[in-house]
Amino acid sequence: MDVLVVGAGPAGMAASAALARAGLDVGCLAPSHPSPWPNNYGLWEDEIAGLGLADCYDRRWDNPVAYTSKTHAHHLDRVYLRLDNQKLRARLTEWCDAHGVRWLEGFAASTRVNKRGITVLDRHGQEYTAALLIDATGHRPKFVEREQGGANASQAAYGFVGDFDGDPIGGDDLVLMDFREDFLDAGPRRSPEATFLYAMNLGDGRYFVEETSLVHRPAMTFDVLEERLAQRLRARGVPVVGVEDVERCLIPMNSPMPLLDQQVVGFGAAASMVHPATGYQMARMLRTAPELAGVIAEQLGKLGADPKDAAQSAWRTIWPEDQVRARKLWMFGLECLLRLEPAQTRRFFEVFFSLPGEYWKGYMSGTLAPAEIARVMWSLFRVAPMSLRMSLTKTAMGREGWEMIRALAG
Incomplete structure (x- = not known):
């Protein structure tokens, strides 16, 4: 095959779909298909304009707000979306199926470089050979090599989707950041680090509420975040009737840069594409996938194509100067x-x-x-x-x- 993508999260699926739509023979290797997508993803509507994904959301808000103190509310003139994971996966799967992506199941274990490109072996010794390998296995990539040093600053969040007997976010529809801290107990239980509430009104008495530590070194614990969220909700006097979809999210914010001269190509978090100051990366990843696919297709389509040249062009597309x-x-x-x-x-x-x-x-x-x-x-x-x-x-x-x-x- 031309390209083997390892990983079937959003980055792996987006890469597979874009590569196949560019005319390449693509395989997507993961332990199972479909793979679990446990996290909630939010982004700005204008970030994915023109990608054919404009309807892959379940909620849309045109009035986000950020609270930086009791007296300062910033109403943000920008439309925010909560992605619908099922819709996004279905759209990417549709594109993959329409262009012949091979769904391969297995745990990638090792690689070896050969004249034809790279061979991946799974845990059972099954071999998969492709001209190019894309590692989309997340924050701790399986095969991508990085510069020295490790991520020591992380964004952490604890939250859930729940049914409430009332409105826990004070009449707002989308709260991007709420740094107000008047809910915190005085005394030893009060942590000195700043956290904020990230919350969404999902309709019919359902809300997504999440206590977030934007960045801390080391990461703030989920226990502290869970306690803070509970304190915040108690202070607002709105009882939780039922809890579903609990989320514990930990995002390395300063992962080292990948080595840009290697033959394995990373994508998404595996390529350290997370924005170090915000923790966002979904929109950038989705925007980059078609461009990346076009560059790889051009390189592999050349007479006597060298997989190393394709890998270098791919890295320059993900990480231009x-x-x-x-x-x-x-x-x-x-x-x-x-x-x-x-x-x-x-x-x-x-x-x-x-x-x-x-x-x-x-x-x-x-x-x-x-x-x-x-x-x-x-x-x-x-x-x-x-x-x-x-x-x-x-x-x-x-x-x-x-x-x-x-x-x-x-």
Whole structure:
């Protein structure tokens, strides 16, 4: 076959569908088909425009809100979607089936490189040979090699879909971030780290509520997040009638970059595509899949095609030079967030969501060029209160600040 995709989560399925639609012979190897997709995925509607996926959602909100304090509510002029995993999987499966993707079941165990490309062996010794291997096995990739160092900062969240006897989110439909902390108990149970509520009104008395630690080193525990969510809901006086779909989500935020000269190609979280300052990656992954497939099809279609050249072109598509430089700036932003006190974190987002819409939208979506990211950072710094400026300046004086300067210098 031309390409073997290992993994059948959203990234593996999106890659398989795009590659097959580009005319390639594709196999998708996973322990089972369909594979479980346990997480809830949200994204901005404009991020997936033109991909043929515009109807793959179960809820749409045109009035998201972010609370940075008791007195500051930011109404965000951008449409937010909750993806419907079943619809998205069905659409990708439809495209895969229509273009002949082979559904292969097994646990990928090892690889060996040969003249024809790469051979993958499963646990039972079954061999699968392809010109190109795409590893879409998640945050801890099976075959992708990364730069030295490990992810030590993580986003953690605990939440659930539940039926409530009343409205637990105060009449809002979509709460992107609620940093208000008046619900917390005073005393030793009160954790110093900032968390926020991420919540959705799903209709008919059903809500998705999730307590989130944006980033912490090490990750905040699920026990702390569960207790905080319970405190928050008790303070609002709205009883939970029933709980379904409990979610415990842990996202490495600063996974090392993949080695861009290797023959195995990563995709999705396996390629460290998670936005280091927000934790989002679904939209970028979905946008990149068709472009990636086109580049691979072009390379493998050449007379005497060399799989190594195809792999290098694929990596340059996922991580072009500007995107690598942008990531260094986001990593600086991540380090700034890690060093903020809870009150400073709330002030940071108060200023962030007060910036012009094109600034915060582009920063959150990861679509800005390095110079534009720097402009957003400078704009925030200029209007930030002095205490926040001082904290940001301290971070800028460290190693991350030098990396930021190098990224801007190219």
